[in-house]
Amino acid sequence: MDQWLLPAWLNAAMGRRLEALEADRFGARLWEADATLWKPDDEGHQGVIRNALGWLSVFEAVRGDVATLESFVDDLRSEGYRSAVLLGMGGSSLAPEVMRDVLGVREGYLDLHVLDSTDPAAVLAVEAAVDLETTAFIVASKSGGTTETASFHAYFYERLKELDGDHAGHHFMAITDEGTSLQKEALDQGFRAVFVNPSDIGGRYSALSFFGLVPAALMGIDLERLLDGARAVAVACGPEVPASENPALRLGALLGEAALAGRDKLTLLAEPPLRPLGAWVEQLVAESTGKEGRGILPVDLETPGDPAVYGDDRVFVSVGLQTVAATGYAQQVMDLAAAGHPVVGWELGDVYELGGMFLLWEIAVAATGRVLDIDPFDQPNVQESKDNTKRLLAGFVAGGELLEELPEGDGRVAFPVDDDELPAALAAFFAQARAGDYVALQAYVQPGERVWDDLQALRLELRDQLRLATTLGYGPRFLHSTGQLHKGGPNTGLFLQLVSRDQTDVEIPGQPYGFSVLKRAQARGDLGALRAHGCRALRIDLGDDPGAGVRRLAALVAGALDE
Template sequence: MALLVTGRGPDESLGEVLRARIDATINRFRDENVVERIWNRDPDLWKPLDPDRAAVIRNRLGWLTGVDAMDAAELELTSFAEEVQADGYTDAVLLGMGGSSLAAEVFAETFGVAEGFLRLHVLDTTDPVSITHLRERLDFGKTLFIVSSKSGTTIETTSLFRSFWNEVKAVLGDDKAGAHFVIITDPGTPLETVARERDLRRLFTNPADIGGRYSALSYFGLVPAALLGVDLSTLLDRALGMVNSTRDEDPYVDDSPLWLGAVLGEAARMGRNKLTLILPPAIESFGYWVEQLIAESTGKEGRGMLPVEGESLATPAARARAQLPYGTDRLFVHFHVGDAADADLDAQVEALADAGEPVVRLWLKDAYDLGAEMWRWEFATAVAGIALGVNPFDEPNVAESKRNTGRLLEVFKRDGTLPGGPPSFEADGVAGFGPAGALSLVEVLRRFF
């Protein structure tokens, strides 16, 4: 269940204006058949009459039906987990970055490890200390490595794969190494080729029309979940309930995924673009996943939302004493799980609403409702993109960063050093190398943000 609480306290006009804008947006979406058009993969919802982007958008909406496909694959996944258990594996190491690892991390931190299943270690870094610390705790003979990359070319992931592959071969021999590696990737990638050439234990080919940050309820999230012993039947049933709320019920009512997207989009258009997540300890890690989904999907073309997760709330009185008001740019989302009450947190949220801050409240039956919430937030993000006029499925800066990184690595391979130049400023032991013309650290930060 979802509810928007606002309009109390000193600024009741905020609630009236925001609610009116949300209602108007939902009515417009109803008139324009937005939900039906989303299901029909209509790219004009996000970038009208733009043929260059249309094909990309159509090829990023596989998450809409991905839960149906995974529901059909549930037996395959549970059988795989049982097979690995039977073969004596005790640990799984996921090698992946961003969207290829965040859902697995949420499942691990939320559900832990069921009895007899595998401990999951998420290695989403190239920090040598972290890698060495993990390596020293592993028994390669009982460890399964999950190599997770949509493109099959992620530099960090493939580098970790090569390193651990060579180590496992050295310890166990060429003939046994392949049984300790699983690959999750899209069809036709270099990693798919490697999996077949080396006869690895298992290859999971994910639908190519599911983008990385929308892949939580696909093989990328559910293979690790199965190895942890998460009840996939319950998780996927909850997700299907949310999916069907947009297919079989009125998708324009309050509490729907579309409603949440309208709230997010219209709040951001009013300047309430700091999406502040308030999560109880039971599902605290869910904030990591929402943060990436929202930030990478909406933060482009000078628009979007900035997710804030992990921040301690301050009461209005405490903020007043410290003279640190939240300002007028916050939208709070409070998640409540089950019957467990957190009186202190609830009181702080009530104080926010009483002070006139807009607060969305979401009620979860238990942690397995995360299946439903993941799909709700994916759909809501797509809807918020419509309201904001941005394409929530591309990643221009991610692709640009990968190209720039590849270019720098080629220079390093050729010259043995990274390209550089004189700093634009040096002060108090800090050297700045951009942007051009910045003469102080403050100026660098001001230009960057």
């Protein structure tokens, strides 16, 4: 069941857009994998798009592999494997993480841990959480060369070699495209399996491919039932369904038209059982739409507030379960609609309709790309931060230290949280805020429940005082999610980069630096990329105790906003 609570002007704009999509046969041409739906006169984009539409068929094609995957998992279980660790970033890790948190781990199957942080304490925390001898490792990278994934792989392979010698590779499996360096390395190291994914699927569209289904199988998730959810959405959004009755095209038209009218902050609301879905939607929307100075900012896990704290740049999409009893949350949604905010809501029959949600959002975002006249399948600005990071690491290798300034320089690098000049810097920073801006908290710290709660409190203070949308992400994880939009989207962000001092480092085998240096280089590299785009960014060093640093910063922010 879905509901559409829209202002009259937006309902009319959506209707006109749906008529245009129908006249262009968008739905039918999409299922035909017609690349000319986007950027038809640009051969560069056409080459990318033609090789990016495999997600439209993979959820049916992969059914032929379900029995093989289930047999593979049964072998692992019979050999005594009890845990799995997924080493991957962005599109290689988000869908499995969502499936774990929404669908759960079936009794007797492998408990899944996800490592997507280069914080050395995070690496050690994952190692401490499992018994290496009974743990299977999934090295997941479409390109095969993702820096973080390769570093995780090197570390845990070395640890398994210490335990099992030449049999270390038997603890590992890889998911990658055909012909990558990871595929070759996996064969050389004797990996248990290499799952070669179709190369015509981008990472953020790969939830229903091997990248999602291999980890799902390890957790004992019912793959056929999950894929049935996708099949049901494929029927509801099929090539013969009129655009006006196609839920995915309706959502895509709505998001696109709202963004063109200035409502470009997609605020995700969900009942607790489905709340984890937002992290996956965040990457899909931000990386697909945030380019050419356009884009939609997804706002995930921002605790709902009174309608008065929201600006006129919001669109709300809520997801719930029909089986969950009515709560005050439903009233909050109705209050937002009554205040004039556009609200779209879905109620799913059960959690296995998650498979359908993956496909519905993919189709919707493809349609939004058409409305915004962008290519929803490329990510032109992601490489900038990576290049800066490589340059900083090369300087470390050559000189033995990580230069805090890029060669061209960009002013003061960071304020310690106890710096006497920080209050004035915060006041000046937030004085730049304008209606329609957003504040992004980028936390290069060890993920944890306590520090997350502290960061969320800071985030809500900023939202309520400034009436701006806020986002919160751990670095470098967010670089593979919202990072593209930060550089390529509208220059409306105020970026607070929060770093801390690691108490220990962990060596990366084969590299002359450890995870702490890598994380610091990634943070510094992204700051350089933001400033190269003229973005407003402030870097704050939280000190030795990130939680205490965040709490002190929150007090300083409150004071700065009261001035």
